[in-house]
Amino acid sequence: MASLQPAAAAGRQRAIQAKIDKDDGRKAPRKARPAKAMQAGARRYPAPPFPKQHLPKPGHETAVEPAPMYDAPYYLGSQKLAGKVALITGGDSGIGRAVAVLFAREGADIAIGYLSEDVDAKQTKLAVEAEGRSCILLRGDVSSPAACRKAVARTVKQFGKLDILVNNAAFQVHSADIADLTEAHFDTTLKVNLYGYFHMAKAALAHMGPGAVILNTGSVTGIRGSKELVDYSMTKGGIHAFTRALAANLVDRGIRVNAIAPGPVWTPLNPSDKQAQDVAQFGAKTAMKRPAQPEEIAPAYVFLASSHCSSYISGEILPIIGGY
Numbered sequence: 001m002a003s004l005q006p007a008a009a010a011g012r013q014r015a016i017q018a019k020i021d022k023d024d025g026r027k028a029p030r031k032a033r034p035a036k037a038m039q040a041g042a043r044r045y046p047a048p049p050f051p052k053q054h055l056p057k058p059g060h061e062t063a064v065e066p067a068p069m070y071d072a073p074y075y076l077g078s079q080k081l082a083g084k085v086a087l088i089t090g091g092d093s094g095i096g097r098a099v100a101v102l103f104a105r106e107g108a109d110i111a112i113g114y115l116s117e118d119v120d121a122k123q124t125k126l127a128v129e130a131e132g133r134s135c136i137l138l139r140g141d142v143s144s145p146a147a148c149r150k151a152v153a154r155t156v157k158q159f160g161k162l163d164i165l166v167n168n169a170a171f172q173v174h175s176a177d178i179a180d181l182t183e184a185h186f187d188t189t190l191k192v193n194l195y196g197y198f199h200m201a202k203a204a205l206a207h208m209g210p211g212a213v214i215l216n217t218g219s220v221t222g223i224r225g226s227k228e229l230v231d232y233s234m235t236k237g238g239i240h241a242f243t244r245a246l247a248a249n250l251v252d253r254g255i256r257v258n259a260i261a262p263g264p265v266w267t268p269l270n271p272s273d274k275q276a277q278d279v280a281q282f283g284a285k286t287a288m289k290r291p292a293q294p295e296e297i298a299p300a301y302v303f304l305a306s307s308h309c310s311s312y313i314s315g316e317i318l319p320i321i322g323g324y
Helices: 006-026 094-105 118-130 145-159 183-205 230-253 294-305
Strands: 085-089 109-114 135-139 164-167 213-217 256-262 317-320
Touching: 085 094, 085 145, 085 183, 094 109, 094 118, 094 164, 094 294, 109 118, 109 145, 118 135, 135 145, 145 183, 164 183, 164 294, 183 213, 183 230, 213 230, 213 294, 230 256, 230 317, 256 294, 294 317
Parallel strands: 085 109, 085 164, 109 135, 164 213, 213 256, 256 317
Antiparallel strands: none
């Protein structure tokens, strides 16, 4: 198409505009369609409104209604992690439990780190063993360097090695006004979410060689921020930076480091944070109009943990946020 002089080009633009204005005038106003949750998986997933619920910290999966979906019955393993050993913090429930199940289905033995949710942890252990793999439970607080060293030492003693570390344990409690965010609250968030990842990585790296993997659980809040989660958002943004910096630090050792940044996921974390009326609408503001279920997030961890799938990927943040 030959170029036009500015006046002619402007005239062409106005002609296009006039046609569209005329077309719009002929069309009846669109009726708003009721928002429906997107269902694109192998089975249907729950959508808001959920039962109103507010759980005490640290949150137990056995108390969440409806129960989070973690077992991914249509996911077929193919030995992507055969012979590997994985230590997963926060592995008793939520994303951590779903990751443990899929890692086991892919051939890995599992060590589960958790705070105090004994019933949930035992359920995860049974789920891993049902996949034909071994599982040990490691009760402890990741904000303690000694507890992290102990968890790694027990894993290596039990299984003889450590190939994959999944830093997933987290603390989250909202604070609508920053004036109400106490130093103790702020300190707890940082100690669990940032110090915990650092302590676990440092302890694990003493036993990791070429081909090993560290995966960190970040968050969409670390990308976009959340006005009621100032401290949590800050730690998740820090985790993303930690991931990229540690990946660069370890590239010469042949160790890959990546992060997954989920949006809202139906786990005990949020019902033990938000008020009951907010939990009822959890995930409704995503493009898909619902939160993810843990089994929808876990395959990304398999992808990044497996050298068969992601050997050239390190220092990346993978958002899984239900559309923009």
